[in-house]
Amino acid sequence: MKEILKYALILMTVTLIASGALALVNSLTAPKIEAQKQKELQQGLSNVLCNVDYGIIEKQQLNGHVYYTGYADKDTSQLSGYAFSAYGLGYSSTIWILVGIDTAGFITGINILDQKETPGLGARCTEIKSGEKNPWWVEQFRNKNAKTISVVKDGGTIESITGATITSRAITNAISEKSKILLQQLNNQG
Amino acid sequence: MQLMKEFIKGIISENPVFRLMLGLCPVLATSTSVNNAIGMGLAVIFVLFCSNVIVSLIRNWVPAKIRIPIYISIIATFVTIVDLTMAGYFPELHKSLGLFIPLIVVNCIILGRAEAFAGKHSVFSSIIDALGMGTGFTIALTAIATFREILGNGTWLGIPVLRTHFEPVLLMILSPGAFFTIGLLIGFLNWLEHYRKIHHS
C-alpha cells in the first residue's frame, strides 16, 4: 500500500513539472500563434476585398452569421463590400473558403483557407502558376454574381478542374448558397 | 572511435526505419514532399534528443515499475513544445504535418530508445545515440520523400527537376506510392547487403 502511494506521488510530481513547463511554453507561444492566425485572416480578407487595401475591415455578426464589412477609405461611410467564410464537402475533405463580394453581390476575390483534397486533382484549386499572384483556378470567379454561379456541368459558367468536378462543384455551390443566405439576411435588415 | 560507431549504427546497421521497422506511420504519411520530410525529421531529432537527455539524467531515480508512464510524460511534454513552437513560427509546415506532430508521442523510436538505451547509459552516449537514430530516421524519410516528390510532382524541395513535358505520376504522392516506395527500397537494401556478403566471403 505504502509503495502505491509512493509511486502515485512520484507520478504526480512528474506530471506537475511537465504541466508547469508546458504552461510556460504555452504562455510564450500563445501570443505568437494568435498573431499568426490574425495575420492570416487579415491577409485573406484584404486579398478577397481587393479594393480595400488601405481601408478598414470590421467584423460583424447577424443572426449568428459572422461576416466582415470592408470600407474603401478610412471613414466608415463608404461601404465597398462584404467578406464571409463558407465551407463545402469536397471529395475527401471539408473545404473552407473566404469569399469577398461587392455591395451588388459580385465576387471580388476568393481565398481557399483549408482543404485536404487529392494532390494533383482537387488540391489544384490552390495551385499558383509561377509568376502569378493568385491561384489560376479561382481567378475565374472574379466579377461573377455570387448568388447564381454554378459549374459548367450544372449549366453554369465555372470551368471545373480537370478530373475534379466534385471539388469544383463543392466550392462553387458553397459560395452561392452562403451568399444567398447572407444577402437575404442583409436585405431583411435594411 | 567508439562514439563514431555509436552514431553510425543509428544510420546504417540499426537504421530505425529500414532495419528496425520503427516509426513507420510518420515516414509514410509525411514523405509526400522533401520539405515536409525534413521538417518532420528535425522535429523527431529534437524530441529524441531532449527525451534521451532527461531520461538518462534521471535514470537512477526512476522506480522500474512506473518508468513507462514517466517516460511517456517526458516525451509528451517535448512533443507539445515542438507542436506549439511550430504553430507559432512555422505555420505552413505545421499545417501540412498536421496530425503527425502530436503523434510523435507514440512514435516507437522515441519510447524505444528511452527504454532500450537512455535508461541504461550515460548522458553523453545517450546524446550520441539520439543524434544517430534521429539522423538515420531523417535520412530514410528524406530518401523516400525524394522518390515520391520527384516522380509524383516533378520537383525536389520545390525546385522543378524534371522537364516540363514530364507528366507527374500522381500515384506516387497518393498512399499506394508510399507503400511501393518503401517496399522497393527495403528490398533494394536487402539485395545490397546480400551482394556485399557474397563479395566479402
Added chain:
Amino acid sequence: MEIKMLLIISVSAIFVSNFVLHRFLGLCPYIGVSKNLDSALGMGMAVIFVMSIASAVTWIIYYYFLVTSPMNFIARWFHIDPPDLTFLRTIAFILVIATLVQFVEMVIQKLSPGLYRSLGIYLPLITTNCAVLGVSILNIDKNYNFIQSLVNGFMSGIGFTLALILMAGLREKLDLANVPKAMRGTPIAFIMAGCMALAFLGFSGLKIG
C-alpha cells in the same frame, strides 16, 4: 440528419479514409501482427475495443476539463473562470490512453479469462499504437460531438481490422509463393499493402446523399 452524418462517418472511416491504407495510422501492428489470421483477428478485436472506449473518454476529458466552456468541471468545482488548458491535450490524452489500456486489461482478466487469453498479449502493444491517439485527436480536430466520436472510434477500429485481416489472409497464401529472396518478408508485405491501398482508393469516389 444525425443518422446520415453517422453513416457518412462510418463509410468514410472504414473505406474512404481507411486508417491504415489512407491515413497511415497503426502501421507497426499492421506489418508486425499480420503474419497469421488468428493473431490478426485478436489484435483487431482489441483495437476496436480500445479505440471505442478511448474515443469516448478522451472526448469527455477534452470538453469537460481542457477547453474553456460552460461545461468545464474545473470551473464548476472551484468556482473560477474556466482555464484554457488545451495545450495539455497531447500529454493528457496519451496518459489517459495508457491508463485505460492497463485498466481494460485488468478488467478483462477478472471478468473473462477466456477473452483475456485471446486478447491479453495484444493489449499492452496498443498503448503505442498511433491509431488510438490518432482517432482521439481526429475527433477533436473534426469537431465531432460525443456520439459521432464514439461511432468514428468504433468504425475506424473496424476499418483497421478489415485491412489487417485482408493482409493476414494474403500473407498466409504468400508463404507458398516464390518471392525473390531480397523481397521476402516485409518488403513484399509493403508492396501488397500498396496494391490494397490502390484498390481502396476506388472507394473515394463514393458519394452519400
